[in-house]
Amino acid sequence: MKRTAIATTAAxxxxxxxxxxxxxxxxxDTIKIGFITDMSGLYSDIDGQGGAxxxxxxIADAGGNINGKKIEFIQADHQNKADIAASKAREWFDQQGxxxxxxxxxxxxxxxxxxxxxxxxxxxxxIGAGSSRLTNEECTPYTVHYAYDTVAxxxxxxxxxxxxxxxxxYFMTADYAFGQSLEKxxxxxxxxxxxxxxxxxxxxxxxxxxxxxxxxxxSSGAQILGLANAGGDAINSIKAANEFGIxxxxxxxxxxxxxxxxHSLGLKTTEGMYLTDGWYWDMNDATRAWxxxxxxxxxxxxxxxxxxxxxxxxxxxxxxxxxxxxDSDKVIAKMKATPINDMFAKGGVIxxxxxxxxxxxxxxxxxxxxxxxxxxYYKVVATIPGDQAYATKAETKCALWK
Amino acid sequence: xxxxxxxxxxxxxQLLLGLVNGSFYAMLSLGLAVIFGLLNVINFSHxxxxxxxxxxxxxxxxxxxxxxxxxxxxxxxxxxxxxIIIEKTMLRWLYKxxxxxxxxxxxxxxxxxxxVFRSFYGVSGxxxxxxxxxQGATDLGFMVMPNYRGWVVVAxxxxxxxxxxxxxxxxxxxxxxxxxxxxxxxxAFGINVPLMVTLTYGFGVAxxxxxxxxxxxxxxxxxxxxxxLIIVVFAVVVIGGMGSIMGSILTGxxxxxxxxxxxxxxxxxxxxxxxxxxxxxxxLRPAGxxxxxx
Numbered sequence: 001m002k003r004t005a006i007a008t009t010a011a012x013x014x015x016x017x018x019x020x021x022x023x024x025x026x027x028x029d030t031i032k033i034g035f036i037t038d039m040s041g042l043y044s045d046i047d048g049q050g051g052a053x054x055x056x057x058x059i060a061d062a063g064g065n066i067n068g069k070k071i072e073f074i075q076a077d078h079q080n081k082a083d084i085a086a087s088k089a090r091e092w093f094d095q096q097g098x099x100x101x102x103x104x105x106x107x108x109x110x111x112x113x114x115x116x117x118x119x120x121x122x123x124x125x126x127i128g129a130g131s132s133r134l135t136n137e138e139c140t141p142y143t144v145h146y147a148y149d150t151v152a153x154x155x156x157x158x159x160x161x162x163x164x165x166x167x168x169x170y171f172m173t174a175d176y177a178f179g180q181s182l183e184k185x186x187x188x189x190x191x192x193x194x195x196x197x198x199x200x201x202x203x204x205x206x207x208x209x210x211x212x213x214x215x216x217x218x219s220s221g222a223q224i225l226g227l228a229n230a231g232g233d234a235i236n237s238i239k240a241a242n243e244f245g246i247x248x249x250x251x252x253x254x255x256x257x258x259x260x261x262x263h264s265l266g267l268k269t270t271e272g273m274y275l276t277d278g279w280y281w282d283m284n285d286a287t288r289a290w291x292x293x294x295x296x297x298x299x300x301x302x303x304x305x306x307x308x309x310x311x312x313x314x315x316x317x318x319x320x321x322x323x324x325x326x327d328s329d330k331v332i333a334k335m336k337a338t339p340i341n342d343m344f345a346k347g348g349v350i351x352x353x354x355x356x357x358x359x360x361x362x363x364x365x366x367x368x369x370x371x372x373x374x375x376x377y378y379k380v381v382a383t384i385p386g387d388q389a390y391a392t393k394a395e396t397k398c399a400l401w402k
Numbered sequence: 403x404x405x406x407x408x409x410x411x412x413x414x415x416q417l418l419l420g421l422v423n424g425s426f427y428a429m430l431s432l433g434l435a436v437i438f439g440l441l442n443v444i445n446f447s448h449x450x451x452x453x454x455x456x457x458x459x460x461x462x463x464x465x466x467x468x469x470x471x472x473x474x475x476x477x478x479x480x481x482x483x484x485x486i487i488i489e490k491t492m493l494r495w496l497y498k499x500x501x502x503x504x505x506x507x508x509x510x511x512x513x514x515x516x517x518v519f520r521s522f523y524g525v526s527g528x529x530x531x532x533x534x535x536x537q538g539a540t541d542l543g544f545m546v547m548p549n550y551r552g553w554v555v556v557a558x559x560x561x562x563x564x565x566x567x568x569x570x571x572x573x574x575x576x577x578x579x580x581x582x583x584x585x586x587x588x589x590a591f592g593i594n595v596p597l598m599v600t601l602t603y604g605f606g607v608a609x610x611x612x613x614x615x616x617x618x619x620x621x622x623x624x625x626x627x628x629x630x631l632i633i634v635v636f637a638v639v640v641i642g643g644m645g646s647i648m649g650s651i652l653t654g655x656x657x658x659x660x661x662x663x664x665x666x667x668x669x670x671x672x673x674x675x676x677x678x679x680x681x682x683x684x685x686l687r688p689a690g691x692x693x694x695x696x
Contacts, residue, residue, distance in 0.1 A: 042626060045526040175670045203665075204673035206630050208621070212419050212665040215545065219412055235527060235622050243532070243548050243620070245539055264526035264622060300524075 025325035026069040028097040033059070033313060036085050036113060037104020037128060039077035042206055042232035046258040047104040047128045050298050051309040055102065057293065058313035066321045074098070078109045080205065085109035086116050093120040099326045100125065100316055102309060105231075107131035107178035114143045123328050123335075125316065127308045130230070130256060131181040132391060135355040139398035142328060143354040144335065147308035148278040150178070152360050152389040153255050154186035156276025160362050160382065161224055161253050162193040170222035170250075171200035172213050172237060174229035182228040182255050198222045207233065210240045218246050230256040235265055242269055258303045262377050267368040275363050279304040279344055280378050283361075286343035301375040311344030348386070353398035357386040408666055411544030416662050418542075422551045424658020425558035426613055430631065431638040431650040432562055433609035436569065439645035440582045440602045443493060444501055446508040448610050449632030450515040453625060455481050455611025456618040457519060460528045470533035470619075477615050482608035489603040494596075512629070519625035527622025554616050561612065562651045569647055578602060634673075637680045643693020653691060 035055055037047045052075045059071045074096065078085035085106070092098035093116065101117055103110040105128035117124035118140035125144045126134055132149040169190050173179040179202070187197045198220045201213045214237070217225050225246070227237050234254055241247050254261075257275040281291035281301045290310070294302045319334040320326050340348030345358035363378040371377060393401060408416075430452060437445045458480055459473040468476070488511065496503045536550040569575040581588045581595045589595050614627075621627060634657075642653030657676055664675040683691060 040520065040525075042525060044520075045524040202670050204670065206626070207673065208627075208630050208634075209419075209423050211422075211551075212416055212662055213669065215412070215415055215419070216666065216669075219409075232525065232527065232622065232624060232626065239529070239622060240620070243550070245546055245548075260524075260526045264529070266529055269529070 025327065026066070026320075027099060027326055030070045030072050030097070031066055031317070031320055031326050032072045032074070032096065032098045032100075033316070034089070034092045034096070034098040034101045035073070035075040035104065035309070036078050036088055036101065036109070037075075038080050038106055038109075039075070041080050043080070043105035043128065043230070045260045045264075045300075046231060046303045047305045047309070050294075050300065050302060050306045051102075051104055051127070053297050054294065054302065054306045054310040055313045057297075058310045058317065061314065062317040062321075066317060067324070071317065078104075078106065080106050080109065082106075082108040082112040086112035089113045089116040090120075093117070093122050098122070099328070100331075102127060102312060104128040104309075105305070107134075107181065108176050110134060111138055111177060114138060114140055118142050121328050123316065123332055125312045127312055128305045130178045132185060133177065133181060135351075135353045136391065136397040139353045139400055141354075141400060142332060144312070144332070144350055144356060145354055146312045146356045147304055148276075148360065149355070149390065150182040150185045150255075151391045152278070152384070153182060153276045154189045155389055156360050156362050156384050157253055157255055157274050158186040158189040158226070159193060160274060161251075162190055162195040166224040166251060166253070167195040168222040169195060169197045169224045169226050169253075170217045170220040171197070171226045171228050172210070172217055173200050173202045174205055174233055175202040176205055178230070179228045183226070186226055186228065186255060200228075203229070203233070205233065207236075210237045211244060213237075214241055214244055214246050218244075218249065223250060224253050225250045226253045226255055228255050230258070231261070235261050238265060238269060258305070259301060259375070259377060260303055262365055263300075263375065267366060267371055267377065270365045271367045273365045274381070275365070275378075276360055276384070277304050277363050277378070278358065278360050279307045280361065280363065280380070281307070282376065282378070283380070290343045307344050311340070311342050314342065315340055351401060353396055353401040355390055357390050359386050360384040360389040406667070413666070415542075415545030415547075416666050417659055418545065418547065419551075420659035420662020421655060422554055422658070423661065424655035425555050425562075426617060426631070426654075427635055427638050427658050428562055428651045428654030429558045429613040429616075430610055430635040431642065431654045432565060432647065433606040433613075434635065434639045435642070435645055435647055435650040436565065436609070437603055437606040438639070439647065440578055441489075441493070441599055442497065442501065442582075443504040443508070443603075445603075445606065446505055446632070447488070447511040447515065448508075448607065448635070449628030450512040451481050451485065451607045451628075452610040452614040452617075452631070453519065453623075453628035454484075454515060455614025456530070456623045456627060457523075457528075457614075457625075458611070459615040459618045460530050460623045463530065464528070470530075470615075474612070474615050478608040478611040481611035481614075482604040485607035486600055486604040488607075489600050493603065494600075516625045516629065523625065525624050525626055527624035527627075530618040530623055532619040550619055554620070557616060558613070561609065565609070566647050566651065634676050637676045641676075641680050641683045641690055643690025646690065646692040646694075649690065649692025 038044050039048050076088045100123040103113045103126040107129040110126045110129035127147050130150045132151045134145045171183045173183045262270050319331045323330045323334045336350045348358035350356045361380050362382040364381050455477045458477040462468040462473040532550045539546045539548045585595045642649035664672040
């Protein structure tokens with residue numbers, strides 16, 4: 001009798017232990033999402049606080065907890081410095097118990113964070129960075145590149161313009177990882193479609209004046225001026241191009257223009273410009289419904305990046321819930337196995353190289369007369385199916401997808 | 403004709419653009435030099451006040467329908483008054499301390515002003531239209547120059563030269579200079595030195611705001627426009643010699659041109675070249691090109 005009692009107790013203890021073990025699949029008893037982006041510099045409007053708000057919305061929509069384990073969120077400003085981004089990421093993984101890191105804008109910073117995340121075996125979802133290197137030469141099992149990349153931008157805008165007869169190109173390129181990737185990828189598309197690249201000028205990030213670079217572009221005699229820059233740099237390039245009358249002789253191709261940039265410049269300066277975007281707030285009822293909630297908080301319509309932040313966080317949390325753990329390998333396997341269907345993407349797939357493949361859109365900026373209500377800026381010219389927008393298996397340089 | 407493989411007309415247009423950018427450097431570094439020369443304060447908030455000048459111009463036009471010319475006067479005036487308040491309430495207490503304290507205080511003011519504008523307006527910026535009178539461009543033969551940029555050069559050179567003249571050649575200027583050399587003695591002659599110092603600070607920051615209004619139609623008005631520029635401007639002041647009025651004007655223009663040329667020959671280096679010049683100058687002439695060794 002006594003013996004059985006002991007055995008029962010022992011069995012009960014063991015069972016309890018097992019059930020504890022099953023519950024302790026969530027490390028540190030919280031699911032912690034980190035977000036490192038440009039919060040104060042030239043990219044802080046397209047992502048920044050708006051992106052953080054979008055992630056908070058995703059956490060709130062997930063109920064703030066998964067199976068009783070709290071979801072926490074921390075954010076930091078990398079000030080567009082790769083070393084700050086990397087050391088913050090390292091600190092968070094080592095000391096703060098961050099389970100998943102969302103990388104905001106700046107390719108240099110994101111490439112650095114991807115390395116740290118891979119070393120620590122933590123999920124890293126890059127939203128705001130453009131460089132296609134994240135899923136090519138520098139792909140890792142833990143990186144997911146979510147919203148767009150320079151290949152998709154190049155094929156969208158570059159491809160469309162060459163087909164319309166814009167054969168000779170000159171590039172004005174932001175002199176860092178993103179600009180260089182964008183120039184290289186677009187130049188490939190241009191030459192592949194029978195166009196010619198006449199030259200390029202590389203300017204420092206946040207240059208104060210673009211007129212000198214613009215005159216060099218003009219003297220090349222190219223038809224198309226490809227702006228391989230973003231944010232404030234793209235805005236000031238377009239402004240100066242108008243001022244110097246360069247838009248009369250060359251057509252501008254903004255290779256990465258966000259809705260915030262168009263809003264800031266106004267339709268008078270940007271009308272007729274082509275751009276490629278992965279998402280637009282006014283595309284369908286689902287995008288409008290989410291944007292309405294976002295607008296109520298931020299008083300601006302969201303950019304592709306902010307919508308992507310929401311979608312990425314939501315799908316990560318869904319994967320954690322489905323897998324019943326925040327173990328990186330299991331969660332990322334779950335994410336790669338689950339198609340993404342939400343207001344951001346329809347039938348989105350995360351490939352083995354980490355690329356989230358979804359449709360992209362070639363947009364044309366409306367004329368002032370065509371814009372009927374605030375933030376009514378784009379019309380969709382063409383939908384570029386995901387498998388045509390991104391690099392293919394034949395082209396990839398990622399060792400994980402051979 | 404070509405110079406190092408660059409056609410002469412292209413070269414001339416780049417020089418001219420360098421001069422335009424140089425006039426901004428000149429005007430900003432002039433304000434810094436005046437303030438340092440007379441107050442011994444390293445005014446780190448100069449960039450923020452330049453930004454504020456531009457923002458006020460945009461606000462005046464967008465909210466109150468005032469035109470560019472009104473704002474060109476009004477905006478520096480408002481910023482000047484703000485400068486006087488800063489000097490009266492905060493800076494005043496730091497004159498006897500190390501330079502570092504003034505630098506830290508003004509740096510803090512910068513973060514404050516930039517933060518407030520960033521949280522209200524974001525960083526994408528606000529567009530300011532070129533005034534009607536100066537719209538369009540003039541064909542100079544070797545390049546098409548927007549009229550507005552020409553105006554920038556004329557206006558800033560005029561302001562710089564008048565400032566230099568007042569400080570170096572007039573009686574008022576001599577009081578100012580004497581007041582910094584030996585304030586006690588000058589006060590003994592019945593001159594109100596503290597008032598003079600206050601007004602000087604107000605004038606110095608008004609110059610920054612004036613430059614801001616001039617810049618507004620050229621670049622998007624954003625909370626970051628000052629911090630993008632201010633480090634270069636400090637380098638200009640150091641190269642020209644701290645406190646030297648003419649030095650800062652000439653160095654500002656000269657460095658604008660050097661930077662412009664770098665944009666042609668080695669564009670990637672254009673944001674760094676000013677600092678290379680600074681290193682070389684400091685090695686050869688530690689007090690700067692126009693500074694006096696103490």
